[in-house]
Amino acid sequence: MSLSVKHLLGIKELQTQDIETIFQTADNFKQVLQRPIKKVPALRDTTVANIFFENSTRTRTSFELAEKRLGADTVNFAASSSSVSKGETLIDTVNNILSMKVDMVVMRHSASGAPWFLAQHIDASIINAGDGTNEHPTQGLLDAFSIREKLGSLKGKKVAIIGDIMHSRVAMSNIYCLQKLGAEVVVSGPPTLIPKHIDAMGVQVEYNVKKALQNCDAANVLRIQLERQHKPLFSTLREYALYYGINKSMLDALDKEILIMHPGPINRGVEINSDVADGKHSIILDQVENGVAIRMAVVYLLSGKRELPE
Amino acid sequence: MLLFNFEKIFQLLKVLLNNSLLQITLSRLAHQLVENHLGFEDTVIVGLQPRGVLFSDRIVQLLQQITGNNNISYGRLDITFYRDDLRHGNGIQVPSQTDIAFSVNNKKVILIDDVLHTGRTIRAAMDALIDFGRPKEVELMVLIDRRFSRELPIQPDYVGLSVDTLFEQKVKVNWTTNNELNEVILI
Numbered sequence: 353m354s355l356s357v358k359h360l361l362g363i364k365e366l367q368t369q370d371i372e373t374i375f376q377t378a379d380n381f382k383q384v385l386q387r388p389i390k391k392v393p394a395l396r397d398t399t400v401a402n403i404f405f406e407n408s409t410r411t412r413t414s415f416e417l418a419e420k421r422l423g424a425d426t427v428n429f430a431a432s433s434s435s436v437s438k439g440e441t442l443i444d445t446v447n448n449i450l451s452m453k454v455d456m457v458v459m460r461h462s463a464s465g466a467p468w469f470l471a472q473h474i475d476a477s478i479i480n481a482g483d484g485t486n487e488h489p490t491q492g493l494l495d496a497f498s499i500r501e502k503l504g505s506l507k508g509k510k511v512a513i514i515g516d517i518m519h520s521r522v523a524m525s526n527i528y529c530l531q532k533l534g535a536e537v538v539v540s541g542p543p544t545l546i547p548k549h550i551d552a553m554g555v556q557v558e559y560n561v562k563k564a565l566q567n568c569d570a571a572n573v574l575r576i577q578l579e580r581q582h583k584p585l586f587s588t589l590r591e592y593a594l595y596y597g598i599n600k601s602m603l604d605a606l607d608k609e610i611l612i613m614h615p616g617p618i619n620r621g622v623e624i625n626s627d628v629a630d631g632k633h634s635i636i637l638d639q640v641e642n643g644v645a646i647r648m649a650v651v652y653l654l655s656g657k658r659e660l661p662e
Numbered sequence: 663m664l665l666f667n668f669e670k671i672f673q674l675l676k677v678l679l680n681n682s683l684l685q686i687t688l689s690r691l692a693h694q695l696v697e698n699h700l701g702f703e704d705t706v707i708v709g710l711q712p713r714g715v716l717f718s719d720r721i722v723q724l725l726q727q728i729t730g731n732n733n734i735s736y737g738r739l740d741i742t743f744y745r746d747d748l749r750h751g752n753g754i755q756v757p758s759q760t761d762i763a764f765s766v767n768n769k770k771v772i773l774i775d776d777v778l779h780t781g782r783t784i785r786a787a788m789d790a791l792i793d794f795g796r797p798k799e800v801e802l803m804v805l806i807d808r809r810f811s812r813e814l815p816i817q818p819d820y821v822g823l824s825v826d827t828l829f830e831q832k833v834k835v836n837w838t839t840n841n842e843l844n845e846v847i848l849i
Binding site: 354373376377379380383384388391392393394397422652653655656657 | 742744754759760790793794795
């Protein structure tokens with residue numbers, strides 16, 4: 353049994369069975385990560401290039417650690433210090449890296465769809481590590497995996513995604529992933545940050561954050577992405593924090609316990625208060641831990657798509 | 663016409679061990695382990711996923727009956743990530759559960775698998791095991807030893823039955839949940 357896809361471009365293209373396979377494999381890798389020797393030799397014949405055209409700490413570190421713990425060789429490539437700044441095209445850059453006998457590419461790019469474009473032009477398997485405002489599939493997988501770990505199953509569970517939905521590839525991948533696993537999704541935040549026709553994706557829209565929290569089992573709080581907001585969409589960060597920021601008194605007012613997640617990096621005091629981010633409801637650090645296991649599973653399963661010479 | 667086909671199938675399937683013989687063999691293997699390891703204080707049992715575990719489950723059950731010790735350390739080991747043929751043939755495999763809830767440091771480890779053929783699985787198992795610690799020694803128990811087909815210098819310490827087979831043949835151990843129709847067949 354392996355995945356139905358050759359690349360991980362988005363959750364949208366995955367079948368539910370693929371997601372289950374990834375989770376089942378990630379369970380195993382999570383256990384490997386608890387051992388004294390946190391490493392397996394499964395990919396010792398594989399080289400992976402991490403090509404990041406956009407800044408990243410968590411995702412790049414997480415991918416690199418995942419690859420190393422599978423025994424793969426890794427090369428890192430950051431656009432800011434590369435020939436891209438000299439005018440090289442995406443295909444040329446990637447083909448040059450691939451001609452150094454690289455087998456897989458993990459890519460983050462600021463243009464939505466960049467990994468799809470690349471997939472049409474190169475043979476290696478591509479893993480999308482975030483493309484523009486479109487998808488961030490491994491984040492969607494690890495978020496759902498973290499909820500599954502705490503709540504057992506996602507079937508029939510309600511998950512609220514709160515904040516900057518408009519600019520968030522994490523929100524898109526979360527919606528696809530949660531829906532494929534049978535969860536209901538509610539999006540919440542200021543109307544200017546919620547795309548107009550998002551209800552066409554089958555999600556509920558709730559502009560009142562308190563109501564959204566009351567009606568969910570887990571809340572994924574997203575970062576306000578000021579770098580992608582080219583015109584002002586709310587007046588001040590203070591006002592945003594006042595109406596949409598999650599704080600402890602809001603959670604105490606609920607008549608149940610919910611999980612609080614955040615994909616990071618956190619703007620403390622804006623979308624989430626420190627008393628929540630570091631509080632007992634928070635599974636933010638579990639998400640980071642699970643990220644390595646999920647990425648190990650994805651890299652491992654896609655490595656099987658590579659044909660070996662006889 | 664239908665009857666003829668059935669006969670042909672029965673000819674093709676050769677029973678190596680039927681249920682009653684298999685029970686005797688299991689009992690002998692369990693007693694051999696007790697003879698060498700007595701109280702199982704420093705000895706742990708590790709069954710290989712997925713099919714070796716069906717065999718080791720029964721051995722551990724017998725050991726508990728024979729010794730009266732219900733605290734024998736018993737784990738299950740999946741060796742998928744350690745295989746040398748991960749990307750050859752039938753595509754990548756999704757692993758089974760590994761469950762070793764004890765330290766193997768300075769322990770005598772008995773690895774258990776159902777069929778020993780080329781020895782490659784056991785090579786992978788030893789690599790996987792050593793990632794959990796440094797065992798004092800490792801022994802190997804198999805139900806069926808397919809002689810003369812080894813590709814690596816690996817030999818079992820406890821053998822249920824040795825058989826001579828052709829490389830194209832398959833040895834299959836069928837376990838039933840009620841243990842009434844267990845058998846080992848050569849296909």
